[in-house]
Amino acid sequence: MQDTMKNRVFNLIPPAMIVLVLIFWSFGPAALLDNPWTLPVVSPLITLVVLLLEQVHERHPGWRMNRREFFTDLFYVVLSATVISWLTQHLAEDPLTAAKAWLGINTEWAMHLPWLVQVALVIFVFEFGQYWMHRLMHNSYPLWLTHAPHHHITQLNAAKGAVGNPIELFLISLSVIALFDLEKTAIFAAFNTLGVIATFAHANVRSDPPRWYSFFFTTIRHHSLHHSTDYESTRCNYGNSLILLDRIFGTYRDGEASVVGQDDRRRLSIWEQTMFPFQPIVDAMKARRAKAGYSAETHVSSRSEHDNVPADPAPGSAGGTATA
């Protein structure tokens, strides 16, 4: 790749955006930092900025945004920001906060840590959980069924981090951060920092951040390899944002992929992604019904040919895609 000025500038954009996020949450006007709408606005704004950068310095033409991908991605970005985030708050965060109070767990010490250390603590705790959840998803069949749709995406872009089965989206949003007494701004700064890293790790932007960045943080090179078409190459680089964890736990692999998507790159619709974990059960029921229909037919020979339901599950259905 030509080391042009444009490349050099783009390589520095991810770390520069992290610095901007940290400056905003530490020195921003109090009116904005206290406003409950600031986080829900800044998070999609990061995605939007990176989507615009894709228009300026594209990585692969094959990943170029089109109408179909745009509306699919938009659906998942909105789903994550509304339904999934509501479920996380009410089914996980609130009960955890209540349990913390009931058990008398005191973590006031965390509040007295320097602000940047609090940000780092949130990043580490959140990513540690994400890493093991993601790794488990690749090694447990029921969990794999929820994660497989994310590996069926056939192109990467800044919004693709939000695309997946809703159960998976809920599971990877879980964390134990609610157990820690921390500055709100430090938590939000950490979330937006993770947002910047994970967004660039899925983005179609020709940006390869400096070595010191990619030592700690996941880049598109690491994550595109995780989205490879061949099964063996997907079994590495589980860190959504903190690739350091893969280095520590022995799952790091160097490399990059430009063609992504598993199972012969079969693109799934929103409905197929939603139904994916239940597909083995649906297929089994269909097969049983077909078998019952077949035995009934042997008795009633007047039935027409096209009433027959195929007994085999559809090719490429969940039953045949177990890569875990």
Ligand SMILES: [Zn+2]
């Ligand atoms: Zn994965």
Ligand SMILES: [Zn+2]
């Ligand atoms: Zn991904």
